[in-house]
Amino acid sequence: MNSQKSNSNCVIAVDAMGGDFAPQNTVLGAIDALETESFTLLLLGDKEKIKNVLNAENKSFPVDQIIHTTDNITMSESPSGAIRKKRNSSIVIGSKLVKENQAHAFVSAGNTGAVSVAAVFEIGRIKGVERPTITAPFPNSKNTFTFLSDAGAFVDSKPSHLFGFARLSSKFVEVMYEINNPSIGLLNVGEEDEKGYKLTSETSTLLRNSNLNFFGNVEGKDILKGKTDIVICDGFIGNILLKFAESFIPFLKDTVRSYSKESIANKIQAGFAKGALKGALKNVNYELYGGLPLLGINGISIIGHGSSSRLAIKNMVLKAKEMHDKKLVEKITEILG
Amino acid sequence: MNSQKSNSNCVIAVDAMGGDFAPQNTVLGAIDALETESFTLLLLGDKEKIKNVLNAENKSFPVDQIIHTTDNITMSESPSGAIRKKRNSSIVIGSKLVKENQAHAFVSAGNTGAVSVAAVFEIGRIKGVERPTITAPFPNSKNTFTFLSDAGAFVDSKPSHLFGFARLSSKFVEVMYEINNPSIGLLNVGEEDEKGYKLTSETSTLLRNSNLNFFGNVEGKDILKGKTDIVICDGFIGNILLKFAESFIPFLKDTVRSYSKESIANKIQAGFAKGALKGALKNVNYELYGGLPLLGINGISIIGHGSSSRLAIKNMVLKAKEMHDKKLVEKITEILG
Structure with a gap:
């Protein structure tokens, strides 16, 4: 394998077996x-199956950049067990390549939990990071994104974890979206400091006494408004919010479909509505996000949706390249040093 | 005051001072x-102000059914402090009327926390209820509702609290929506039993060993799908989800508005979209819900949105009447006995 990484060349390992x-x-x-950007690509998975896909589309690709793996971690498997047992899976091998400096980034649309666990235990955390975090972009009324962290890496956070998420996502937004000193809201059931529970009040104190741009509490209604650049919460609620948000467009489609069946006039109206909604909601399309980064890992790790389309995978890989070029991991390491 | 309640007549006390x-x-x-239903109405608040509203619209209303109150609890006030200090507020007096059997129901669009606290401490809980709950209807793709409990009454629940929410909302859905043995999902970050944290796994055990129709874990994406009739969660996440969901329509409007400004063609398309969306999303209109009931209280207590419209208030009052007629409180008391 001629993929030993150097500063001048970015090496991205892609989990060919991940996702539906x-x-x-x-x-x-x-x-x-x-075909869009210049980097070295490694494809991880069943060599024959990968070759078949390449051949069917007449794509030429160096065979020594296909890394054959034999184990397969399914979408519903228990993460820790899978990582322990399936050592020759694309998820474990991809993470090890990053650990061993043979790749800068690992991109996977496979089992989210397994990718996270492999990132923590195979690649390892940046020194000073207690817990990594998944940061998810939510579209907002300001035509920008509100970044929710933690969007589901780990549940049952402590105040120091939430504080860490704020540091990690603040740097992420600064480096990747060029927002200087991004504002940070703490997700709560009311604006007042005494609202919520022990976790939120203790986190609030940590944030208030830091050099981060802490706005204060924000509520569920403030995410799509774009009240702050970043919203911090435990991974349990973050994951539920992310999945709830993703279900809104399908719900809207179902609702408009039922409406259009009520009459011919409704049908015509709904036809136009579809076009307008598609155009208006183009930023809401998760395919464009480029996956969700796992921040705090000592390397680039991007996790994609299980149902990732070809476009979604492309954008995930390009996002990994951008993170490499913008030296995200190095910059996060700096602030934590 | 000739409002002493009897079985034949339903008395509803409305907080005239509550809401924006x-x-x-x-x-x-x-x-x-x-004007729609037959019941005895009590209006609670500043007598002069109430009379002015009635006179301006030429509405005749018996003066002895206006109960003058002098204290005013604002929307942002700390609930417990307000209830302790402002004893002559519409919220305290309304709750006391229910406690003293002078009214069957208290309806308020005022400070949600204060109404909840007053309900617990003035009206009191039904025997066997550890913690009351707010149950919120979410529209779903099946053109029915998914009921989320707890939607924000109290945070930091124990497993026994969540189990209690399931019992209360199950009876509520059965009595009010005539769904026999409604299915109950436990909100979690994955379908598998081992997902989530201590609270969810212990609650899962309680639900599994009960005679309730427990489906198992559901995820954020399952609420709008209508996978189960009821979804159980802690009030912290329930409140955040409710407010997040309510922010989606304004976000959609903002997004369609920006889109329509891009070109004339977009503007025309968006015009049709508005009509279709309005029609399609008619069930999503919170004004029609009739407020959120506080279940487990020894009387009817309905909490409305701070920004409640005239129609929303009307439907809240009619919901209170329906709860009275269907003997909801009596039926909840029965199952807990």
């Missing part, structure tokens, strides 16, 4: 990214 | 309800 439409979408999405 | 548009919307909404 692997290896089709994963391989082709990664190749699409390679 | 009081006493205008509260008084007129309550009168609208009175």
Whole structure:
């Protein structure tokens, strides 16, 4: 394998077996990214299956950049157990490549829990990071994004964890979205400091006494308003909010569909509505996000939706490249030093 | 006051001072309800102000059914402190009327926390209820509602609290929506039993060993799908989800508005979209819900949105009447006996 990373060349390992439409979408999405940007791509998974996808689309790709793996971690498997047992899976091997400096980034649309656990135990955390975090962009009324952290990496956070999420996502937003000193809200049931419970009040104190741009408490209604650049919460609520938010567009489609069946006039109206909604909600399309980064890991780790499309995979890989070029991991390491 | 309640007559006390548009919307909404259904209405608040609203709209209403109160609890006031100090407020007096059997129901669009605290400490809980709960209807793709409990009455629940919410909301949905043995989901970050944390796994055990129709874990994406009739969670996350969900329509409007400004074609498309969305989302209109009931209280207590319209108040009052007629409190008391 000629993929030993150097400063001048970015090496991205892509989990060809991850997600509901692997290896089709994963391989082709990664190749699409390679046709857009210059980097070294490693494809991890069943060599024959990967070759079949490449051949079917007449894509030429160096065989020594396909890394054959034999174990398969399914979407519903228990993360820790899978990582322990399936050592020759694309998820474990991809993480090890980053750990061993043979790749800068690992991108996977596989089992989210397994990718997170592998990132923590195989790649390892940046020194000073108690807990890594997944940061998810929510579209907002200001036509920008509100970044929710933690969006589901780990549940049952302590105040110091939430404070850590704020530090990590603050740097992430600064480096990747060029927002200087991004504002941080703490998700709570009311604006007043005495609202919520022990976790929120203790986190609030930590944030208030830090050099971060802490706004104070924000409520559920403030995320889509874009009241602050970043919203901090425990991974349990973050994961539920993310999945709830993702279910809104399908709900809207179902609702408009039922409405259109009520009459011909409704049907015509709904036809126009579909076009307008598609256009208006283009930023809400998760395919464009480029996956969710796992921050605080000593390397680039991007986790994609299980149902990732070819476009989603492409954008995830390009996001990894951008993180490499903008030296995100190095900059996070600096502030924690 | 000739309002002593009897079995044949339903007495509903309405907080004329509660909400952002009081006493205008509260008084007129309550009168609208009175013009639809037969019950005895008590209006609580500043007598002169209430009379002014009635006179301005030429509404005749018995003066002895206006109960003058002098204290005013604001929307942002700390609940417990307000209830302790402002004994002559519409919220305290309304709750006391229910406690003293002079009214069957108290309806308020005032400070949610204060109404909840007053309900617990003035009216009191039904015997066997550890913690009351607010149950909120979320529209779903099946064109029915998914009921989320707890939607924000109290945070930091124990497993026994969540189990209690399931019992209360199950009976509520059965009595009020005529769904026999409604299915109950426990909100979690994954379907598997081992997901989540101590609170969810212990609650899961309680639910599994009960005679309730427990489905198992549900995720954030399952609420709008209508996977189960009821979804159980702690009030912290329930409140955040409710406020997040309520912010989606304004976000959609903002997004469609920005889109329509991009070109004339977009503007035309967006015009149709508005009509279709309004029609399709008619069930999502909170005004029609009739407020959120506080279940487990030894009387009817309905809490409305601070920004309640006249129609919302009317429907809240009618919901109180329906709860009375269907003997909801009596039926909850029965199952807990």
